Amino acid sequence: MLWIERTLSFEVLPAALDRVRDTQLKEALASHLEETRRHVSRLEEAFRAAGAEPAAARSPALAGLHAQRDAQKVPEQTLGDLVDATAAVRVEHFELGLYDPLIELARTLDHDECASLLAENRKEEEKALERIGRIAARLRAELPR
Numbered sequence: 351m352l353w354i355e356r357t358l359s360f361e362v363l364p365a366a367l368d369r370v371r372d373t374q375l376k377e378a379l380a381s382h383l384e385e386t387r388r389h390v391s392r393l394e395e396a397f398r399a400a401g402a403e404p405a406a407a408r409s410p411a412l413a414g415l416h417a418q419r420d421a422q423k424v425p426e427q428t429l430g431d432l433v434d435a436t437a438a439v440r441v442e443h444f445e446l447g448l449y450d451p452l453i454e455l456a457r458t459l460d461h462d463e464c465a466s467l468l469a470e471n472r473k474e475e476e477k478a479l480e481r482i483g484r485i486a487a488r489l490r491a492e493l494p495r
């Protein structure tokens with residue numbers, strides 16, 4: 351999870367911010383970038399709260415999601431923004447699917463502080479998913495037909 355949040359905050363989100371043109375999408379990604387940076391520190395704190403040193407293992411699944419986005423080569427800007435919005439939605443779903451079992455595990459092991467730090471991150475991921483999901487729906491609706 352730590353590797354994922356670090357990769358999102360140092361590589362994936364800054365690159366997406368450079369690419370997208372839609373103002374709302376740009377704003378949503380910029381604000382989620384700030385949150386994701388906080389997620390990194392919260393995760394490091396969560397490790398320590400559980401009595402462990404922060405460790406970051408590479409995620410082939412995130413690399414795969416990234417490759418999936420890059421495989422969708424699109425020349426037209428509206429569609430390009432939609433591809434990025436859709437890719438962001440996929441990543442948020444992916445992150446929620448990782449946070450849920452981690453929170454359960456921390457609770458099961460009575461690492462309450464760790465669990466609540468993870469839950470704070472999860473809450474922001476869910477809000478980002480809703481916000482970016484709404485933008486993706488609008489971009490889809492705006493496509494010329």
Ligand SMILES: [Fe+2]
Nearest residue numbers: 442445475478
């Ligand atoms: Fe996220």
